[in-house]
Amino acid sequence: MSNSHPSLDLPDSASTRLLTRIRNEVAAFSFTPRGAVRCIGLPMFRTSVARDVGCLLDLDPFVISWTCLPLVLSRRNRRHVPDFAVTRATGTLVVDAIPASGQAVPPQWASDAAERLGYGYEVHHESNLRGDVRLENARDLLQYASYRVSLGDRLRVLTLLEEHGSMPLSACLQVVRNSDAIGVIAALALRRFIEIELDEARIGPETRVSPFRG
Structure with a gap:
């Protein structure tokens, strides 16, 4: 454009x-x-x-x-x-x-x-x-707009979700090797490798994470 x-x-x-x-x-x-x-x-x-x-x-x-x-x-x-x-x-x-x-x-x-x-x-x-949950979650994720995810962490998260389907955020964090695991998940969501539930509540351990389907 x-x-x-x-x-x-x-x-x-x-x-x-x-x-x-x-x-x-x-x-x-x-x-x-x-x-x-x-x-x-x-x-x-x-x-x-x-x-x-x-x-x-x-x-x-x-x-x-x-x-x-x-x-x-x-x-x-x-x-x-x-x-x-x-x-x-x-x-x-x-x-x-x-x-x-x-x-x-x-x-x-x-x-x-x-x-x-x-x-x-x-x-x-x-x-x-005002008070929009999706907006507050978007603000949180965009703090990681420039975060770079290693190929290994990306594959580990995507493999987990492909094998098990939708998972809680806490389970996805456990397969990440990087010390800033939430940064990895946020960056993958921003780049549409995965989807995070943004509308139900503020992002937390039980927030559902799924492969991005578009």
Whole structure:
């Protein structure tokens, strides 16, 4: 996916200048966790809720990739840069994250502008993410976004799951030789070798782990 798209009403140079300015401003912001696994280009977030949505995108099995601040949506002389472009097998959509403070609310015409470019459009409200168990688990896993797993540990975990099916996390940890066993499991989940149950409760010893089926 390209990091730059033409807008409807602006010349390409104007879109490029706008995207460059916004990306330069946002590059100074920092939100945790800092890692990402399916982001094309630099992970850049205008708000903490955008960072949260990025966490969920990384753990969404239907998301192929996502890009931050990807394009300009425009209508007449008005312009808007959405938080993400997200590629799924079913197509690409642009996504906005809306803080509870009411700041950075996208214009009402953003959906129509996205559709005119051939994209779907979604919004995620911070109020709907508060207390979300999946989000908290995604935050925990993404602390290991850059963790490298040895071939041996990967094969030991995958062999266990192929032979026995779904297993509790505690059983998977026992076959890992690395001293940071949870880092191994987290990294394998982030890279879709395995699946971890994320929606029932916070990750713990009894959390179910399964081979990734897609």
